[in-house]
Amino acid sequence: MSDLILLLLTADMAALLLLGALAAVVPPAAGPVLTAGLGGLGALLCVPLVLPGAAGATLDVSAGPPGLHLHLALGPLPAFFLLLALFSGTAIALFQKAAAPRRDLVRATSLCLAGAILSLLAADGVTLLLGATLVCAMLVRDRQSARARATLLVPLLLLAAVCLLTPTGFPPRFDAIRAAPVGDVPAGAAAALTVAGVSLMLCPRVPGRDWVRQALVAGAVLPVGLYLLIRLVADLSAPAVQTGWGVVLLAAGGWITLRGAWRAASEADITAAVAALVRRQAGLMVIGVGLALTARATDLPQAQSLALEATMLLALGTSLAGTAAVLAVEAMASSTGTVHPARLGGLAQTMPRTAAVLAACLLGVAALPPGVGFAALWLLFQALLAGPRTGGLIDQVPPALAATVIALSAAIATAAAVRLVGVAVLGRPRTPQGAGAREILGIGQIILATMAALSLVAGIIPAVTLRYLADAAVREVSGSTQGVRSDMMMLAASPASPGYAALPVLALLVLATGCAILVVRWLRREAKPAGLWFDGMTPPAGFPFGEPMAQSAGTGFLPSLPALPALPRLRLPPRPRLAAVTPVAALWLLLAAFGALLLILAIMGGGA
Amino acid sequence: MIIVLTLVLQILHAALILAAAPLAAGALDWLEARFAGRAGPPLLLPWASLVRLSRKTPIEREAGSPGLRYAPAAAFGATAAAAAMVPSFTLDMALFPLADILVIVSLLSVARVAEVLAALDAGAALPGLAAQQASAAAVPAEAALVVVVFALALMGGSFNLDLIIEQQAGLPTAAAAWVALAALLALAAADDARRDPPLDQHLTDTGLAIAQFAAWLRRLVWIDLIGALVFPAGLAASAAPLDWALGFAGWAARLVAGILALAGLRALLGSLPARRARELAGAAGLLALVAALLVLTGTRMA
Numbered sequence: 001m002s003d004l005i006l007l008l009l010t011a012d013m014a015a016l017l018l019l020g021a022l023a024a025v026v027p028p029a030a031g032p033v034l035t036a037g038l039g040g041l042g043a044l045l046c047v048p049l050v051l052p053g054a055a056g057a058t059l060d061v062s063a064g065p066p067g068l069h070l071h072l073a074l075g076p077l078p079a080f081f082l083l084l085a086l087f088s089g090t091a092i093a094l095f096q097k098a099a100a101p102r103r104d105l106v107r108a109t110s111l112c113l114a115g116a117i118l119s120l121l122a123a124d125g126v127t128l129l130l131g132a133t134l135v136c137a138m139l140v141r142d143r144q145s146a147r148a149r150a151t152l153l154v155p156l157l158l159l160a161a162v163c164l165l166t167p168t169g170f171p172p173r174f175d176a177i178r179a180a181p182v183g184d185v186p187a188g189a190a191a192a193l194t195v196a197g198v199s200l201m202l203c204p205r206v207p208g209r210d211w212v213r214q215a216l217v218a219g220a221v222l223p224v225g226l227y228l229l230i231r232l233v234a235d236l237s238a239p240a241v242q243t244g245w246g247v248v249l250l251a252a253g254g255w256i257t258l259r260g261a262w263r264a265a266s267e268a269d270i271t272a273a274v275a276a277l278v279r280r281q282a283g284l285m286v287i288g289v290g291l292a293l294t295a296r297a298t299d300l301p302q303a304q305s306l307a308l309e310a311t312m313l314l315a316l317g318t319s320l321a322g323t324a325a326v327l328a329v330e331a332m333a334s335s336t337g338t339v340h341p342a343r344l345g346g347l348a349q350t351m352p353r354t355a356a357v358l359a360a361c362l363l364g365v366a367a368l369p370p371g372v373g374f375a376a377l378w379l380l381f382q383a384l385l386a387g388p389r390t391g392g393l394i395d396q397v398p399p400a401l402a403a404t405v406i407a408l409s410a411a412i413a414t415a416a417a418v419r420l421v422g423v424a425v426l427g428r429p430r431t432p433q434g435a436g437a438r439e440i441l442g443i444g445q446i447i448l449a450t451m452a453a454l455s456l457v458a459g460i461i462p463a464v465t466l467r468y469l470a471d472a473a474v475r476e477v478s479g480s481t482q483g484v485r486s487d488m489m490m491l492a493a494s495p496a497s498p499g500y501a502a503l504p505v506l507a508l509l510v511l512a513t514g515c516a517i518l519v520v521r522w523l524r525r526e527a528k529p530a531g532l533w534f535d536g537m538t539p540p541a542g543f544p545f546g547e548p549m550a551q552s553a554g555t556g557f558l559p560s561l562p563a564l565p566a567l568p569r570l571r572l573p574p575r576p577r578l579a580a581v582t583p584v585a586a587l588w589l590l591l592a593a594f595g596a597l598l599l600i601l602a603i604m605g606g607g608a
Numbered sequence: 609m610i611i612v613l614t615l616v617l618q619i620l621h622a623a624l625i626l627a628a629a630p631l632a633a634g635a636l637d638w639l640e641a642r643f644a645g646r647a648g649p650p651l652l653l654p655w656a657s658l659v660r661l662s663r664k665t666p667i668e669r670e671a672g673s674p675g676l677r678y679a680p681a682a683a684f685g686a687t688a689a690a691a692a693m694v695p696s697f698t699l700d701m702a703l704f705p706l707a708d709i710l711v712i713v714s715l716l717s718v719a720r721v722a723e724v725l726a727a728l729d730a731g732a733a734l735p736g737l738a739a740q741q742a743s744a745a746a747v748p749a750e751a752a753l754v755v756v757v758f759a760l761a762l763m764g765g766s767f768n769l770d771l772i773i774e775q776q777a778g779l780p781t782a783a784a785a786w787v788a789l790a791a792l793l794a795l796a797a798a799d800d801a802r803r804d805p806p807l808d809q810h811l812t813d814t815g816l817a818i819a820q821f822a823a824w825l826r827r828l829v830w831i832d833l834i835g836a837l838v839f840p841a842g843l844a845a846s847a848a849p850l851d852w853a854l855g856f857a858g859w860a861a862r863l864v865a866g867i868l869a870l871a872g873l874r875a876l877l878g879s880l881p882a883r884r885a886r887e888l889a890g891a892a893g894l895l896a897l898v899a900a901l902l903v904l905t906g907t908r909m910a
Contacts, residue, residue, distance in 0.1 A: 348673040348729075368721065369714050378710055378767075385761055389904060396904035404897050407754035414750070415743045418721055422728030422739060426673055490705070497766040498705035505711055508692065508703070509718070513685025517678050520814045527668035552728060552736030557743040559886050 002057035006074040012042045016114035023107035031106030032097040039090035049079035073123035076472030081223040084319040088219025089113040098444030112138040125162035125172030157197035164190040194232040201225040202282040211330035218278040218322035243297035249290030254405040257283025264416035281318040303386035310379035312470035317372035321364025324451035328358040335437040341554035346429035350437040355425045357448040362417035364455040367410035370502040372459035382493040423554040463491040618702040629824040630654035639871035661817035679726030684822040686719035697855030707769040730810035738805045752893030759899035784902035791895035798888040801880035835862030
């Protein structure tokens with residue numbers, strides 16, 4: 001069964017590649033449907049493998065250099081991330097159908113999904129290189145900035161990391177790495193390259209209005225990057241290396257999540273703000289992997305499982321809610337013609353369904369109950385609580401700082417979500433474009449509503465979600481029992497203590513709110529209609545509806561930072577100009593470096 | 609039988625806090641006035657205000673989202689849900705399994721978010737300004753509160769409030785507990801600071817009454833939370849009526865002490881401007897971090 005699924009997924013990937021290559025000749029209206037069909041088929045194929053008790057499968061493809069044939073493997077861990085990436089990819093492709101279908105967008109989506117499948121099924125360095133190259137090429141297409149070009153180095157960094165992990169005399173395959181782990185120094189260097197590569201992959205700079213790439217980053221690229229981080233650092237790396245790199249991941253994740261949250265609450269562009277919220281989630285996932293590494297190094301399997309479960313739940317929430325938020329914001333931007341919150345407003349009346357979806361999705365990526373983001377936050381804190389307590393002050397500073405960073409990030413993300421909903425969606429329309437906004441087509445609304453509903457369900461029953469979707473994946477990495485003792489209602493970290501029961505908490509919230517509403521309705525008297533901005537007074541001549549631009553413009557939602565003394569700036573020698581390096585040249589550079597690596601491997605005895 | 613008993617205790621607790629919240633607000637205003645040398649308003653003035661507001665002619669909004677018409681009720685519901693989980697006179701209540709302290713503080717955040725969204729939905733300048741200020745003030749305060757909660761959970765070995773309280777009763781000399789208490793007091797003072805413009809200024813009639821009730825309930829949650837963690841006298845998981853009587857006495861003592869402390873803080877600090885409240889919350893965050901470090905390193909008071 002698993003072998004057949006792997007074979008079909010490989011065929012699915014080949015079909016997506018073919019579709020990407022032939023996108024120029026496929027009719028624009030058919031392209032999104034074909035991509036969605038192939039993506040949806042792949043997602044359906046992954047379902048049996050994420051369920052508890054699923055077995056893995058491997059497949060050798062007779063393609064590639066001698067001794068370096070492509071090796072594919074499918075287990076619960078890649079199946080979980082494949083399910084997320086392909087489901088989100090399907091939704092993005094269908095949303096393209098609702099928006100204006102374009103051939104270049106079809107090509108980007110299908111190639112990115114093919115790259116995601118190849119990266120997640122890879123069981124050797126070469127396959128990983130090919131898959132990561134496809135994903136990164138999608139990210140940097142048409143981009144001229146140095147940061148975008150640096151993303152092209154990601155596949156090389158990952159290949160170098162796999163080569164460093166491979167014992168001498170063996171091809172760069174994952175089974176060889178597991179059979180004979182290398183020493184601490186090469187493993188540490190491999191971890192450094194992996195962290196650098198994955199950081200570039202998780203935090204790409206995508207233009208604000210490039211909504212397809214932003215959605216693909218949230219839905220497909222993030223799962224791939226997170227999987228590679230878990231596979232290369234937590235699974236294949238030497239245990240002795242993991243303590244130090246756990247702390248490094250905590251620091252890196254803390255920086256990413258704080259920076260992402262702050263930008264989300266201060267960006268003057270709603271699409272960039274949502275993208276920053278997605279990056280904030282990526283930082284939390286990196287923190288989760290860091291906690292898992294720290295727990296594993298100190299032999300605390302339950303803390304490791306809890307951290308991994310939190311990471312999986314974050315990935316799930318970002319893949320559903322993050323992608324849907326990007327799509328909802330695109331729908332608003334295309335309908336109103338602006339991305340500035342200070343020119344929006346009143347969309348809750350003109351686009352009520354899209355506005356509701358955006359609010360539900362932001363609940364999923366913020367840290368408010370009963371959103372899935374809060375359940376993941378709760379699990380992260382449980383992992384910190386169950387983490388190591390050995391060592392002195394120096395050893396305990398990282399978990400204490402991690403808790404502070406997670407709390408601060410959650411508070412800022414809540415402010416960012418409130419700002420997005422309160423300024424862009426609520427209030428009165430600030431411009432005629434905002435007042436004239438209209439809902440998107442029906443299929444787009446169905447896609448958005450489905451993703452938002454799934455995100456809400458995952459937040460309301462996180463224990464069931466984890467048990468049926470992520471349990472086998474966590475078990476594959478940690479090799480231990482489930483970290484969460486769960487039933488339908490309760491998410492608990494230990495049998496001795498109750499935990500987080502989202503559904504009863506929601507019921508209590510609804511009951512209390514319902515009682516208050518009943519009292520309000522019971523006391524209701526005949527009302528006097530008036531614009532509230534005049535406190536019931538007669539409006540002045542010339543402003544019969546008040547001045548809509550006097551509403552909050554979306555600034556001031558963050559506390560002002562204390563003025564810190566500026567560090568003296570180092571004067572570096574001028575950098576060589578790289579303006580002539582185009583993406584095509586970078587691809588050639590990548591191929592040349594790949595050839596050089598193959599040569600080095602051949603000299604070292606690889607390909608035996 | 610035990611389930612029925614815990615349910616009865618829960619209902620009794622809910623009724624008590626709903627009755628006590630306006631009374632505590634009246635007592636606080638009266639004490640504050642007395643500290644300032646004035647006669648002070650009647651103790652039952654908050655109840656009278658609720659009745660007066662509920663009789664006012666409501667103003668129907670011409671604009672605004674229909675879903676947010678009931679935002680004050682949602683804020684009240686979230687605050688009441690949090691208040692229902694914080695024990696007053698006994699630990700053995702029906703909502704004990706749900707009383708996760710992280711959930712409790714997050715429900716308070718949900719209440720604030722509902723109020724802020726309602727203010728932004730009013731479509732006017734001053735409520736928008738109030739919403740901005742409330743959001744900016746909440747960033748350091750809510751982050752610090754979560755870190756304090758983490759430190760308390762480290763001490764109690766769980767995030768469940770009842771288990772933390774039981775554990776705290778056995779460890780009165782932990783240095784981290786005192787630092788966490790200082791952080792909680794600072795946060796309570798920052799939360800109690802008056803806001804200008806107030807977040808509920810766009811509300812009228814029953815909406816304003818519900819919002820004011822939610823604010824009083826929120827203050828009671830703070831007093832109950834700090835009181836139960838610092839002085840859990842009489843708080844026990846027991847089915848004996850005598851223990852409940854002791855629990856009532858302990859809760860009354862904690863309530864009086866809390867109101868006195870808040871009135872004293874108001875008299876000492878005066879009207880805390882928003883900027884000072886944010887600085888206080890930042891200092892509370894640092895204290896919370898120190899408390900977490902003290903617990904993690906196992907430091908105890910000699």
